[in-house]
Amino acid sequence: MSDVPSSHPRYLSLKLRDAIVTGVEKGITSAHGLIAHGRGEAFDYLVGEETQAFAEAAIRSAAAMLLRASHPVISVNGNAAALVPAELVSLGAACDAPLEVNIFHASKERETAIEKELRDNGAPRVLLPLAGATLDHIDSNRRYVNPEGIAAADVVFVPLEDGDRCEALRKAGVEVVTIDLNPLSRTARLASVTIVDNVVRAMPLLIDAVGTLKVCDEEELNGIVSSYDNEAILDEALLRIRHGGGYHPSPDIRGCFRR
Numbered sequence: 297m298s299d300v301p302s303s304h305p306r307y308l309s310l311k312l313r314d315a316i317v318t319g320v321e322k323g324i325t326s327a328h329g330l331i332a333h334g335r336g337e338a339f340d341y342l343v344g345e346e347t348q349a350f351a352e353a354a355i356r357s358a359a360a361m362l363l364r365a366s367h368p369v370i371s372v373n374g375n376a377a378a379l380v381p382a383e384l385v386s387l388g389a390a391c392d393a394p395l396e397v398n399i400f401h402a403s404k405e406r407e408t409a410i411e412k413e414l415r416d417n418g419a420p421r422v423l424l425p426l427a428g429a430t431l432d433h434i435d436s437n438r439r440y441v442n443p444e445g446i447a448a449a450d451v452v453f454v455p456l457e458d459g460d461r462c463e464a465l466r467k468a469g470v471e472v473v474t475i476d477l478n479p480l481s482r483t484a485r486l487a488s489v490t491i492v493d494n495v496v497r498a499m500p501l502l503i504d505a506v507g508t509l510k511v512c513d514e515e516e517l518n519g520i521v522s523s524y525d526n527e528a529i530l531d532e533a534l535l536r537i538r539h540g541g542g543y544h545p546s547p548d549i550r551g552c553f554r555r
């Protein structure tokens with residue numbers, strides 16, 4: 297761990313760097329994950345390093361989508377496991393979804409290390425990809441899935457994803473919920489719901505939203521999902537990036553998450 301004093305103006309950001317570096321040292325995160333994290337940091341500056349109205353709207357819709365799913369699955373990669381392991385376990389419990397390890401940079405050792413990290417954080421069961429079960433429309437290591445998990449899912453939550461699997465899942469008719477600070481990424485563009493926010497800020501809010509919406513019936517959940525427009529949300533995130541501190545959420549977006 298670094299010795300950054302808590303008075304440092306970039307303390308929170310530096311603590312996150314520590315968490316990602318620790319992830320690499322523990323064999324959870326790939327070295328490529330450090331680069332992905334740096335890209336995330338850059339976009340976090342641009343969205344103001346706080347949860348914006350467009351992210352709140354997406355969080356509400358994401359929670360509704362996860363709750364109305366018959367078989368939701370939470371996909372976990374090396375960056376997510378380093379940054380928010382306990383929150384992933386809590387989300388799984390809140391929406392009754394299994395956690396499944398699915399990584400881009402192939403490594404059996406890393407899969408096992410991620411599984412252990414999730415179990416150490418309280419996960420009762422962690423699914424691993426199996427060589428016999430594969431997704432169509434994808435050639436990377438992410439094609440290997442678990443028959444009881446992603447292979448059978450109707451909604452998959454994929455924080456910090458690279459675009460290829462999101463596209464494959466959408467082609468297979470599966471809904472994808474993602475957290476991605478880059479509103480221009482392929483994942484952000486192809487997902488059903490994109491939460492443009494830092495995973496460390498968004499996860500507790502998503503868990504809370506699932507808790508709040510748990511009382512809704514199917515019709516209410518359908519209403520929340522169908523009134524959500526991912527393209528409009530991404531356009532709103534781009535407005536924040538373009539206008540910086542001068543950005544004001546459009547009335548439609550406020551309406552979307554307050555409805």
Ligand code: PTJ
Binds near residue numbers: 478495
């Ligand atoms: O563990 P593996 O092998 O599955 O690899 C995981 C990474 C993240 C390395 C892999 O999926 C990858 O290369 O992803 P990309 O293509 O770099 O995409 C990651 C996306 O997450 C980028 O759009 C980043 O801007 C975004 N991102 C990075 N850190 C955060 C983030 N979004 C939200 N919160 C973050 N902390």
